[in-house]
């Protein structure tokens with residue numbers, strides 16, 4: 001593609017909610033001009049973006065691609081196509097593959113597969129402990145040498161506190177941070193379900209929110225003592241949000257994420273054992289939804305991340321107790337956040353750009369990709385007047401374990417551009 | 427009265443449906459006094475029992491109920507020893523489909539599993555107990571027994587005593603009683619009386635306070651001996667001391683004219699002392715007999731899709 005001209009776009013930025021109307025010209029993958037009434041160069045592809053919002057590409061730091069080991073659920077190829085379908089132009093993978101990503105060799109394997117199969121940049125996190133077993137430290141230096149920034153045993157907390165503290169003391173010397181999946185197993189029930197009215201009604205032992213909150217506090221204190229930088233993953237409760245707010249006010253080196261599903265759904269949605277609402281940490285209460293939204297608006301949460309967790313239809317069709325935790329999120333995040341929050345006036349586009357594009361990149365020591373002259377083209381075009389129906393034909397993920405399956409929401413992603421390539425056009 | 431394909435819980439039944447089932451159970455019970463105890467209502471129909479958890483009492487109650495309706499009963503042999511995974515249940519469902527059975531009676535330790543089977547088969551599925559979730563036919567037989575003693579159930583009081591947290595009987599029977607206007611309270615150790623139940627259920631952790639509430643029926647749950655190892659309470663002795671119907675407490679129940687119910691089998695000397703078994707107002711044996719009648723009513727009422 002030699003040149004691309006987006007006419008009459010409304011450009012969003014992370015600083016505020018103001019949309020700037022302009023034409024955007026991309027030449028050789030670089031944004032060469034932003035102005036009104038830009039002339040299309042000869043042979044340029046012209047896109048009419050009237051009424052549409054131009055956003056920097058989203059960046060999702062909490063992705064399970066399942067490759068290697070569980071390719072029936074997802075592969076790096078299908079997962080990154082799903083990302084593109086949802087306006088996400090960069091991802092960070094979680095290391096709970098089989099085998100786990102716990103060594104330089106495994107990181108290299110992931111990057112080799114991504115190089116061959118992905119049209120967007122793929123980064124990976126690395127394990128804290130070998131095989132995520134919580135017993136010995138993983139090959140931390142080798143992974144960091146290859147550019148890994150985030151260390152996590154996501155899917156589980158590291159149960160041994162002294163081991164975690166030592167890992168933090170050891171690695172804080174390097175340019176990396178720790179990410180915590182917070183859960184005290186002694187307290188959490190055998191199944192991902194909040195301990196509350198729904199767990200009572202369904203007759204399944206639930207996990208109280210304090211199982212998550214205690215571990216959160218534990219890990220923050222350990223990181224504080226070790227001098228490490230810490231990121232808290234998928235916070236699900238009001239007191240969890242308050243814990244982070246308090247520690248931030250104490251000056252802890254701390255960041256945190258919230259997922260769209262913890263903002264949008266609560267335990268009542270589970271109804272009669274609907275496994276599309278089974279995830280870990282579990283969906284909590286309507287009061288928690290409210291508190292998390294408040295935390296996002298206030299900046300207690302630095303980033304939005306989906307915890308994209310694909311499972312096959314067969315697995316999710318089992319009974320609630322047996323079926324695995326997790327839902328997909330890459331393809332539904334942006335549209336559902338628009339439909340439920342932006343359209344409803346809860347927050348504006350600035351928050352999305354900041355929390356789902358710019359800050360996640362900064363967290364990974366990457367530069368944000370604002371839409372400005374001289375910058376590389378990495379953006380998407382969002383139509384607020386459009387609609388998206390999440391049919392299985394629409395979905396590019398191998399798995400369709402999402403509560404949005406076959407639902408129609410307002411808003412659609414019409415164009416995704418990365419460098420000089422149009423990755424998606426609808 | 428409209429019919430349903432499955433009976434999975436009490437929650438989804440309306441008050442009218444529950445009353446209809448209890449009304450139906452009456453004539454079936456009368457049948458037991460005749461010399462020929464069978465009716466041809468389900469002649470030619472096949473009933474399959476699928477018990478992943480052993481329970482001789484419930485299983486034989488269902489078998490007798492089905493046979494008295496002239497149905498053919500098959501026991502599907504499932505392994506009790508190994509942990510049954512969801513995947514193998516799926517395989518079983520495929521097998522069941524090809525057997526073209528009309529009714530499947532299923533008991534499983536996983537909450538919600540009968541729903542999965544009901545979704546996948548044309549047969550009517552009856553939940554004979556799933557995990558700590560529901561045991562609807564137990565609730566129906568309890569309701570039927572209660573109504574025999576108190577034909578006007580409105581504002582009568584039932585106190586359910588024991589391990590409420592893990593009890594599907596407590597859940598289903600409480601739900602049914604509330605739907606019929608009975609006031610429900612729970613009594614047990616604080617670790618076994620869930621905080622998150624419905625708001626209109628009173629919660630007691632002290633026996634005397636519970637008795638002052640003035641229950642018409644005290645419903646004792648079976649304390650699982652296995653739980654002794656889990657530290658929900660310090661020892662069975664302590665449990666009996668605090669919550670069991672000891673001879674002294676039994677005296678008080680007698681004086682107050684309180685009825686006793688229990689889903690069986692009873693741990694004598696734990697939930698209740700021996701003397702209770704001969705008590706005139708002990709309804710435990712009546713419950714067993716009514717169990718057959720209530721289950722006949724359920725089988726007679728459900729309508730398998732294979733019928734249509």
Ligand SMILES: [Zn+2]
Nearest residue numbers: 154155181280
């Ligand atoms: Zn996690």
